[in-house]
Amino acid sequence: MQDDLAADGTAAAPIVDPAHARPHATAEEYRSAVAQARRAAAAYYAGEQTLLDDAEYDALYARIVVSEREHPQWRADDSPTAVVGTPGGDIEHSTPMLSIGNVFDTEGLHDWAAKLDKALGRPVTRYTVEPKIDGLAIAVRYVEGRLTLIATRGDGYTGEDVTSQARLIAGLPTRLSAPVTIEIRGEVYMTDADFAMGCDLRLAHGEPVFANPRSAAAGSLRAQRVYDVPLSFMAYAATGLPDEHAHSHSTAIAHLAALGVATTAESSAGLTVCADIDEVTTAVAALGARRGDLGFGIDGVVIKADLAADQAQAGYSTRAPRWGIAHKFPADTRTTTLLRIDVQVGRTGVITPVAVLEPVQVGGVVVTSATLHNFADLQRRDVRAGDTVYVRRAGDVIPEITGAVHDARPADAEPYTPPVTCPRCGGDIDRSNQRWRCARGRACGEKATLLYFTSRDAMDIEGLGEKILDALLAAGHITDAADLYALDVPTLAAMDRLGTVSATNLVNSIAATKARPLSRVLTGLGIRMTGRTLSRRIARHFGTMDAILAAALAEWEQVDGIGTERAAVISAELAEVAPLIAKLAAHGVNMTEPTGPAAATDDTATAGSALPLRRPDGTPMTVVVTGSVPGLTRNQGNEAVEELGGKSSGSVSARTDFVVVGDGAGSKATKAADLGLPILDADKFAQLLTAHRAGDHDTATAILATVTPTPPR
Numbered sequence: 001m002q003d004d005l006a007a008d009g010t011a012a013a014p015i016v017d018p019a020h021a022r023p024h025a026t027a028e029e030y031r032s033a034v035a036q037a038r039r040a041a042a043a044y045y046a047g048e049q050t051l052l053d054d055a056e057y058d059a060l061y062a063r064i065v066v067s068e069r070e071h072p073q074w075r076a077d078d079s080p081t082a083v084v085g086t087p088g089g090d091i092e093h094s095t096p097m098l099s100i101g102n103v104f105d106t107e108g109l110h111d112w113a114a115k116l117d118k119a120l121g122r123p124v125t126r127y128t129v130e131p132k133i134d135g136l137a138i139a140v141r142y143v144e145g146r147l148t149l150i151a152t153r154g155d156g157y158t159g160e161d162v163t164s165q166a167r168l169i170a171g172l173p174t175r176l177s178a179p180v181t182i183e184i185r186g187e188v189y190m191t192d193a194d195f196a197m198g199c200d201l202r203l204a205h206g207e208p209v210f211a212n213p214r215s216a217a218a219g220s221l222r223a224q225r226v227y228d229v230p231l232s233f234m235a236y237a238a239t240g241l242p243d244e245h246a247h248s249h250s251t252a253i254a255h256l257a258a259l260g261v262a263t264t265a266e267s268s269a270g271l272t273v274c275a276d277i278d279e280v281t282t283a284v285a286a287l288g289a290r291r292g293d294l295g296f297g298i299d300g301v302v303i304k305a306d307l308a309a310d311q312a313q314a315g316y317s318t319r320a321p322r323w324g325i326a327h328k329f330p331a332d333t334r335t336t337t338l339l340r341i342d343v344q345v346g347r348t349g350v351i352t353p354v355a356v357l358e359p360v361q362v363g364g365v366v367v368t369s370a371t372l373h374n375f376a377d378l379q380r381r382d383v384r385a386g387d388t389v390y391v392r393r394a395g396d397v398i399p400e401i402t403g404a405v406h407d408a409r410p411a412d413a414e415p416y417t418p419p420v421t422c423p424r425c426g427g428d429i430d431r432s433n434q435r436w437r438c439a440r441g442r443a444c445g446e447k448a449t450l451l452y453f454t455s456r457d458a459m460d461i462e463g464l465g466e467k468i469l470d471a472l473l474a475a476g477h478i479t480d481a482a483d484l485y486a487l488d489v490p491t492l493a494a495m496d497r498l499g500t501v502s503a504t505n506l507v508n509s510i511a512a513t514k515a516r517p518l519s520r521v522l523t524g525l526g527i528r529m530t531g532r533t534l535s536r537r538i539a540r541h542f543g544t545m546d547a548i549l550a551a552a553l554a555e556w557e558q559v560d561g562i563g564t565e566r567a568a569v570i571s572a573e574l575a576e577v578a579p580l581i582a583k584l585a586a587h588g589v590n591m592t593e594p595t596g597p598a599a600a601t602d603d604t605a606t607a608g609s610a611l612p613l614r615r616p617d618g619t620p621m622t623v624v625v626t627g628s629v630p631g632l633t634r635n636q637g638n639e640a641v642e643e644l645g646g647k648s649s650g651s652v653s654a655r656t657d658f659v660v661v662g663d664g665a666g667s668k669a670t671k672a673a674d675l676g677l678p679i680l681d682a683d684k685f686a687q688l689l690t691a692h693r694a695g696d697h698d699t700a701t702a703i704l705a706t707v708t709p710t711p712p713r
């Protein structure tokens, strides 16, 4: 079925809006989709290993909805569109426990609000915005303040009695602070911290890990095992409250909190009251941005008409209230194929298994690799190349593999064999700790790191070749880049091949590099996922190393070219090299980026200045350089674009302002012509740079005026 979904493209999308789904071609196909959805839902609600990830389920569901709309005669009684959850139980609910409608974007939200206004015949009085906790719904009865019953949502009309689990659920007191008789509804969920602990416990008991905190909560609620981990509860509704508290959703929730129940309002996500749908949109975006920092999983935001009077007037459809809607977020756990397991050796010699994945959208980001933590964990989880694995991005951390779908394992998948020697230097591995290390520690790989640090792209230390580095390492004179700055003439002069003169020259040339701009130092650190261009952007954006080290993940994403995955990797790697940075700074290495026209690439900076590659509103033009520019290397060509105030890009798209085309230009020039993009000859570009450097604005303007669009082919 995954193949079937992929064929129409729906499975590849993180979320499928029914508006974009295609109906099934035949009644048989429809029925098989219904059967598959039923099986998946049964596993999902039972907290077993999920057969599909949420996005795949949503795609399947969306096609079922569209098929039923176009072929009402096909409609099956057991269609997932006809039932809520599954299966039922012995406890009859006082009122049905319904699902909730979904929207996936701001447009959908506005449409929903417009429909609601129309149904009321007036604007909704006000709204509430609260987290859509990714757990499972329960109804909890209190009689005179004492907890008497907990029931799962089941099929929406009847649920299972799970009262005996009350002791496991934090936030749900067995006695309220007042002797009231009410029914509370809310979500049982597992916090991120409890989920991590739960996975370890299950592994220790030889059981497969849960796919995500939601299925962990569902599994733990129904199971009775000694090692079950704590569950948590958050209330989002109640019946039976007196009018003074029940006249609005926000007052009802506040009263529940006063009775001692955990609610959405005091959670880290909070409950926001909004005057209109624009305020709602802002609140939804704000909560979405904090999604990773809440300490528990949310799969969206729930928006409700706040006033009980508005709710009563709007009423319900068969499956869901009309007065509430969920704005769903992209799923944060997806399944994909593990292509192979790579082994990475970190700067300090730590050896880690890394999963190389079939690219998959997780939480709105394309993920291609994920951590497998350590070898012991990998073996316990029994993850193998070829497996379908769960990939999870909990907020802004590096994606992780939480387990494999063992039922979907190909027959020929071989168990993983960890390395016996360090994959980088071939030396012994120290296995005394769970985190394996090359026995040579930092010394492993330091030559490669040092060579890069001293290279032309980075600190560009003249006269320091590979042979001298080898000799310095062998003699123990240096162990890292910072030690280079402590070398003195007598030490160097005493070495083979180096006399006093050469030694003096080398000491001087090393010392001269202390003044290099921060961008060079950053490049030299060899942070994964950054190169020279990105290091320059980072340096210019933050200005100082202190600001870089203090930057929060959200600030990283402000830097052009840095998305969530990259931000997490870069900041983690920087934290790892922080001691080296401190040591370099102690030797007097410059840790600031010069400002001035050449540095003005920040989108907000120097609007209206004399930088030729700025648009009238001061934002940088996007320029692609392809082929050679006279007098400049490729890197220098890109640097020149930035010096001129533009933003250099490696790929041509409709958003490119113009393309600089030089000798040897290839497919990028062709694509630019296809798109009818303006082209600037490389010679003219070199002249533009010269004119700009000479402060000759008229010539620069005249050259830019020759940039004319080519007609599309």
Ligand SMILES: NC(=O)c1ccc[n+]([C@@H]2O[C@H](COP(=O)([O-])OP(=O)(O)OC[C@H]3O[C@@H](n4cnc5c(N)ncnc54)[C@H](O)[C@@H]3O)[C@@H](O)[C@H]2O)c1
Residues within 6 Å of the ligand: 040, 041, 042, 044, 045, 050, 051, 052, 053, 054, 055, 057, 058, 084, 085, 098, 099, 100, 130, 131, 132, 133, 134, 135, 136, 137, 138, 153, 186, 187, 236, 264, 302, 326
């Ligand atoms: N992966 C699978 O195989 C699979 C199978 C079945 C369902 N699903 C997932 O479940 C979803 C459908 O399930 P559903 O019908 O239970 O709907 P839902 O879980 O998406 O939404 C309704 C539920 O939201 C919960 N909720 C959380 N916070 C709330 C709040 N603040 N206010 C009100 N309600 C709140 C309630 O429990 C309510 O029952 C699908 O979108 C799909 O992603 C996945």
